[in-house]
Amino acid sequence: MVDSFTSEPFKGNPAGVCLLDKPLSNDFMQSIAIEVNLSETAFVQDQGDYFSIRYFSPIMEIPLCGHATLASAKVLFDQNQDVNEIHFKTAEGLELQAYRNGEKVSLKFPNYGIVDRDAPQALLYAMGIDSILNSAYNYENLELMIELEDADELRNLQPDFDAMKASISDINGVVVTAKSNQPDFDFESRYFWPWSGGNEDPVTGATHTFLTGYWAKKLSKTKLRAFQCSARTGVLELEVLSEEQILITGDARIILSGEMTI
Structure with a gap:
């Protein structure tokens, strides 16, 4: 569990981060998100040269979640101190980059219009x-x-x-x-x-x-x-950064870590 976009515990937005050693079904991930009961839970799996990432609220799968991406990057950077850049790919094929920025994390995201x-x-x-x-x-x-x-x-x-x-x-x-x-x-x-x-x-x-x-x-x-x-x-x-991309930077605090016995 990670509090994103804050340097203080119990501020910002809490996200669940599940690091997977094997794929899970949509129903299983939805059940975990309901159990965790945070606004979003990210499911992250190492695919070699990138990490797949999917986001579930307690109600449904969400196409993109910034604070859960920040939380996921914070966990991965914390576990791999020599890594300074991480590539994610969402379920819809959107490619995202995360960068170590001191104690903060910077995310390269699409610059969407309205x-x-x-x-x-x-x-x-x-x-x-x-x-x-x-x-x-x-x-x-x-x-x-x-x-x-x-x-x-x-x-x-x-x-x-x-x-x-x-x-x-x-x-x-x-x-x-x-x-x-x-x-x-x-x-x-x-x-x-x-x-x-x-x-x-x-x-x-x-x-x-x-x-x-x-x-x-x-x-x-x-x-x-x-x-x-x-x-x-x-x-x-x-x-x-350009007409296509923006950079979102924020702090994050890891609050809780553990293992789900399922």
């Missing part, structure tokens, strides 16, 4: 939102983005999650974001995903595959610091 999409009024009502600056959609992660004007409003949201689920059905989650009013950060976000995981994800690397490019253009910057203002909080250092 398209305009209206947020249903019933969804906004369920989240307690009266007005927005923008709304858009990311196809790769099936996630809706809503931008608010006020970061304080973002921090104070108290959504009705049952009403959220009833208001829209073709998404995995909603990320709500705003320009930060804290001097150390460029923007903030919270991620709600009752459709596919839990009510709120503490820190979400995958949403930053499109939030990074969005805020980089909006703020005319290529390097940004992001704060996920969930109850556990998390910090992400972000850089636009």
